[in-house]
Amino acid sequence: xxxxxxxxxxxxxPGASVKLSCKTSGYTFTxxxxxxxxxxxxQGLEWMGWINTNTGNPTYAQGFTGRFVFSLDTSVNTTYLxxxxxKTEDTAVxxxxxxxxxxxxxxxxxxxxxxx
Amino acid sequence: DIVMTxxxxxxxxxxxxxxxxxxxxxxNVLYRSNGKNLLAWYQQKPGQPPKLLISWASTRESGVPDRxxxxxxxxxxxxxxxxxxxxxxxxxxxxxxxSHPRTFxxxxxxxxx
Numbered sequence: 001x002x003x004x005x006x007x008x009x010x011x012x013x014p015g016a017s018v019k020l021s022c023k024t025s026g027y028t029f030t031x032x033x034x035x036x037x038x039x040x041x042x043q044g045l046e047w048m049g050w051i052n053t054n055t056g057n058p059t060y061a062q063g064f065t066g067r068f069v070f071s072l073d074t075s076v077n078t079t080y081l082x083x084x085x086x087k088t089e090d091t092a093v094x095x096x097x098x099x100x101x102x103x104x105x106x107x108x109x110x111x112x113x114x115x116x
Numbered sequence: 117d118i119v120m121t122x123x124x125x126x127x128x129x130x131x132x133x134x135x136x137x138x139x140x141x142x143x144n145v146l147y148r149s150n151g152k153n154l155l156a157w158y159q160q161k162p163g164q165p166p167k168l169l170i171s172w173a174s175t176r177e178s179g180v181p182d183r184x185x186x187x188x189x190x191x192x193x194x195x196x197x198x199x200x201x202x203x204x205x206x207x208x209x210x211x212x213x214x215s216h217p218r219t220f221x222x223x224x225x226x227x228x229x
Contacts, residue, residue, distance in 0.1 A: 035218070045158075045166065045209055047218040061217040095165055101213045102156035102171035109165050 002026040004107035017084040022096030029077040040092045122221035128229040135197040139210035154214040
């Protein structure tokens with residue numbers, strides 16, 4: 001059974017960087033795309049982009065270029081999201097989700113809090 | 117970008133009653149070559165990640181109770197909960213995967229009246 005397990009909560013100061021992980025299991029890693037979705041406090045779901053698990057090529061949604069980087073480590077079936085120059089408005093839960101079409105399953109989410 | 121407009125923002129329904137959520141896309145999401153609508157519905161309970169309920173507008177995922185159904189085509193879609201149960205209290209989102217960027221509706225909060 002496919003499963004996505006994300007890294008734990010992060011508390012960071014503004015201007016710092018953070019790297020989140022999403023470890024997959026239970027399926028062939030390169031068979032499906034992996035997506036990142038942000039959910040700000042009390043808000044809806046915002047698609048950040050996706051990474052091609054065959055080529056490692058990332059695609060970013062508008063608003064998530066520059067400070068956001070998706071990467072892979074196929075040896076451990078894991079994708080990463082790195083956010084640099086953190087801002088208070090980056091405070092959110094970040095989800096990874098498997099799928100080229102509809103998304104399933106989703107990781108449990110990683111809470112990132114940016115505060116001085 | 118395809119804008120997904122859900123209505124209502126929230127609704128309160130009595131236990132056992134029907135709940136209906138609408139989702140309208142600003143562009144057609146019907147892929148004519150295979151006749152499928154690239155539209156999904158998710159359920160998100162407090163403190164949990166979203167869970168896929170329905171894909172291709174009307175295909176229920178394995179294990180999803182049959183009181184959940186999806187319908188519609190083109191630009192207008194509906195999620196129906198035929199007989200609301202207490203465990204259905206959640207926020208429901210529609211999602212188009214017809215084109216990039218992928219987009220979600222703003223969500224509909226379903227509560228018990």
